[in-house]
Amino acid sequence: MPSKRMIAAINEALFEEMERDENIIVFGEDVQLAIMGDTRGLYERFGPNRIRNTPICEATLTGMALGATAAGYHVVLHMMFANFVYTGFDAIANQISKMRLMTGGQLKIPVTFLACYGGGGSNAAQHSDSAHPALMNLGGINVVMPSTPADAKGLLKTALRSPNPCFFLEAAARGGQMGEVPDGEHLVPFGKAALAREGSDVTLVTMGSATKWCLDAATSLGKAGIEAEVVDLRSLVPIDEEAILKSIAKTGRLVVVDESRDCCGAGSHIAAIAADKGFFSLKAPVKRVNIPDVAIPYAPAAELAVLPTPGRIEAAVRQLVG
Amino acid sequence: MPSKRMIAAINEALFEEMERDENIIVFGEDVQLAIMGDTRGLYERFGPNRIRNTPICEATLTGMALGATAAGYHVVLHMMFANFVYTGFDAIANQISKMRLMTGGQLKIPVTFLACYGGGGSNAAQHSDSAHPALMNLGGINVVMPSTPADAKGLLKTALRSPNPCFFLEAAARGGQMGEVPDGEHLVPFGKAALAREGSDVTLVTMGSATKWCLDAATSLGKAGIEAEVVDLRSLVPIDEEAILKSIAKTGRLVVVDESRDCCGAGSHIAAIAADKGFFSLKAPVKRVNIPDVAIPYAPAAELAVLPTPGRIEAAVRQLVG
Amino acid sequence: MIAVKEKSNKHEYVELLERMLLIRRSEERLALLAAAGQLPGAVHLYIGEEAVAVGACSVLQERDWITSTHRGHGHFLAKGGDLKAMFAEIWGKKEGICKGMGGSMHVADFSKGILGANGIVGGGFAIATGAGFGAKLRGDGRVVSCFFGDGAANQGVFMESMNISSAWGLPVIFICENNGLSEFTVSSTITGGKLEDRAKAFMPTKVVDGNDVLAVQAAVREAVERARRGDGPSYVEAKTYRIRGHLEAEDAMLGGGTYRSKEDIAAWQAKGKDPISRFETYLLGNGIVEASEVTALQDKIIRIVNEAVAYADAGEDADVTLAHSLMFAAQEA
Amino acid sequence: MIAVKEKSNKHEYVELLERMLLIRRSEERLALLAAAGQLPGAVHLYIGEEAVAVGACSVLQERDWITSTHRGHGHFLAKGGDLKAMFAEIWGKKEGICKGMGGSMHVADFSKGILGANGIVGGGFAIATGAGFGAKLRGDGRVVSCFFGDGAANQGVFMESMNISSAWGLPVIFICENNGLSEFTVSSTITGGKLEDRAKAFMPTKVVDGNDVLAVQAAVREAVERARRGDGPSYVEAKTYRIRGHLEAEDAMLGGGTYRSKEDIAAWQAKGKDPISRFETYLLGNGIVEASEVTALQDKIIRIVNEAVAYADAGEDADVTLAHSLMFAAQEA
């Protein structure tokens, strides 16, 4: 399998699916010259009717995505940074996540949102948020977060064939990460976690950007004789509860690692699942390593201090094991 | 103490604080004739410079609230229904919750938001959401949800003296609920739960609209010999972890009851706290009774079926006790 | 839906009258039932504004799209939505057009191009613009009519949507129902400048007497033709008035407060102003219809409304499990 | 900040030149350092647009407010912000104006009326309107200048804020920095109609040559006077150009793509167009300053920039615990 950068795998999924399905259209701010890199070359290949730069007006763009599905399109809306999801949040929360139920199921909403999330670039508070908790809470929207180029391709292809709205979230600082990517048809189903590392002493449940940090922490812990299992959820809505429960049944210990703020974050939700359905497997408190309830600071060291980096993960594990 | 309706207690807090502090101004859509009842009479008393109807433009109103603090005002912005918080979410999430840190603490942001949340009125999906999980996840905003008229008055007075942004959330279906309300100076501090009912068999942690349902369930369970303790959090940010942990140390069992959707909801966050810091107290799985991950349906019976009503609470308790 | 005619004729006129009467009579029934506490949720009536929806939709084809508002019954019926299915919806029944999941504020029928009433003020702008973008890409000559109120015209999505529609030449007709009111607020107190001027920055505009069904029809017809030709969006502002309260529970919510005078309401209800009695007078006065025909029409409408009430009454309660099963569509094989 | 003068004179002219030079030279230094990978985060430079901020702020008082954009260094310095504190901020240092918590996109100094640069395009509109509302309520004669780009003018909050400002007669000056570009998009491809016409629906407007500092100054002065008199908001559009990339990392992000020609950039950099060389030529040509004075000024500015770099270099790293302690203000006793 060829090794590719994450961003190239995303680009490949877009190319392949747009070739396959002429109803897929892409729009958003600066998608033509591809400010985030992922949509590069689509304009040259598919032209202005399939990919188009928009004005800066997120509130309308999100609602437009819904409207354009009436004409039979599968819309890909690029939101650039996850913080701008807040700017366009009304139509996401009040229209897209509710319209199918409100109309008694009259419509399908094949809309795939792309957005880059997370810190690591000293982009400060307005360009470093992870918006997934707010999206997960809406109920009507799938949310996926790949951690490898292969999963990025496979999850995005699944999203682009789905009749439902989906947020495909890209870790802003990880576009350059390399990995093997299967050529052509490669679909990763929603709601299936990947076992990123096997281990017997503690389970790290994680996703997206935090997976690499977990694997780094696990390697380091391994040297100290602590074997961490790393479960990469890949999709948050739907979520693979079984994979979580199976792993904690094996290890009895859980640390949830996620790059979103703690309060009502993804980590809390996963911990809550464990405390309910996995309760009898647990031998120790469920720990969360995530972003504290603060805005992301600018200065590099200050930013790094609030990210769920390997050091913090290791420390949490050591509270449970050893 | 005089008995008053919830909405009257809120109104009283506004009157008293606006008398006390001439820097408090109120604006929002239809606050003058008081479409939600809570701001009634303020216009006649304080006039157009202290309370003013605005155009319908939530995205600007939330940002304006921040801007007006530059002139030394404590702004009360009424958002009407919690769903409209999504419409004005950008300035809440990207400006208000982050501006203090982003500027190195140069400003205070004394903004109190009022919004009515929750179901029970067959108002359908776009008028029945509880937006608190998304707000709790932002990190820079206090979130309070009274369950009694006295707490409504006391929490709102605290909010109106706070230098920080605060969401004061009113249960839409509970404005008429009666309760004794202390006259004059009555302040309820943020971050202090109330023990709404003592019990030894199971803890119900709840807040706002769900408190009444918990108390009803507890009464019914009591008849069957199951004594439920009801902890009414009153404030969600900051949250009274101690009260939660103290109660589960006593009962060993926890059901979290909240009127927000499950995924990354307030209930998940409370369960996560218990699974971490309260782990060794727990004798049974932590259950959550809340809104499933769906949009709120219109038809009364269908709406009721998704609310965390006493029947569902009782059923959850009986899974743990008995 | 009312058929498109090259030339106005009696048949078409009677259809316009019939459709306005259907809206009026069915909403009067809703008012009665709401007052009796027999309807769930909030009910926002369109009474007094029927000429706007009916005039506008009379020049649309079934495949054309509309987006509507919280005050959406009139648009739904004017665009050919089924009264029985709408009543069943408001009653919260399984037979409702949205299976009882949406209610009054969300009546929609995608098969008839009705992309939904909307509880979010301004919620229709972007949906209409997106649909217009879709239509433009397909090049199939479809147009979209976006109904919205003068209050909604203060939402920024109005400008955003006009900008995109104009920059990209989309077939969108922005139809402002200017009734001078935003809930309990007199719109002039919260509105800077003239709404029409906001639109003028982007597209051709026309302001018409919104209680004159033929005037609305003519203005929208011109806009539709322009849109179908590929010449882009237009703005039509219809000056009209809401006779009933903002919602049927208004009196209780006002707690004795007032925001308009009884005289104002009476003036707009007068024969020369009310869109329906005025059009009747016009048709009778010009000998286009006979008094007996109008009476027969009135009787027919009452019958239709009665039948719809009976239908909704007899319906089954909504399926309480739908909230769980309908949120996501099943993946196709 | 540049003092307000009844009549233009040499002193004032030199101040305008000096302020523009300060912005130019300090940003040129930032460009070099960014290219060398020595600055954290994204850096958006104002080079080529200095006349707008400097002309506008020259007629503001210290107590007046401004809101700024992602391209905010120029506004910050023009309104009297301290260069050392700004550099220290961009360096991520404790001595930074925001203690290193905000960086380039968030430079703010509330004590000087600078209500913050803003990473959200259009983020300043509502803040300016709220501040203007506050000023109006206080009746203290303060005004607010809201700087924004032509791209931001497509955000709906632009219309919403103009509506409120006009409906309530707020002392807000909307200053559009029309550089024809929104990131890598040529704005004309995503913009319907003329921006000025959007504003005309609400308030007096004026379009000026944004590279002519005196033209900007005159237009903004008129708007400020109107606002102080209580006569409400104005719109001033300054036609200008961004010489540098959207951000300093642009080349890498474009991956070889282009959105404008080298010739365009060169044309705007020409002596007759560039706001600084043009103003210098004007001052020299009219005998207002001598060449030696300009040289001395240039030297002085270089010294100031060097000192600021040294100051920032010598600063302490930002306190990593601040994120925790600064989120909420302490309740007063």
Ligand SMILES: Cc1ncc(C[n+]2csc(CCOP(=O)(O)OP(=O)(O)O)c2C)c(N)n1
């Ligand atoms: C985003 C949003 N904000 C506020 C409301 C509450 N609301 C419902 S109708 C209305 C007034 C709408 O006025 P207009 O658009 O003129 O329509 P009209 O009711 O006059 O037909 C308001 C403020 C809402 N439903 N949605």
Ligand SMILES: Cc1ncc(C[n+]2csc(CCOP(=O)(O)OP(=O)(O)O)c2C)c(N)n1
């Ligand atoms: C809400 C939001 N959407 C998108 C962006 C990304 N973005 C940053 S600058 C910019 C272009 C702004 O153009 P303009 O307002 O003309 O300012 P200029 O850069 O030309 O000075 C965009 C789209 C953003 N920062 N915020």
Ligand SMILES: [Mg+2]
């Ligand atoms: Mg209206």
Ligand SMILES: [Mg+2]
């Ligand atoms: Mg620009």
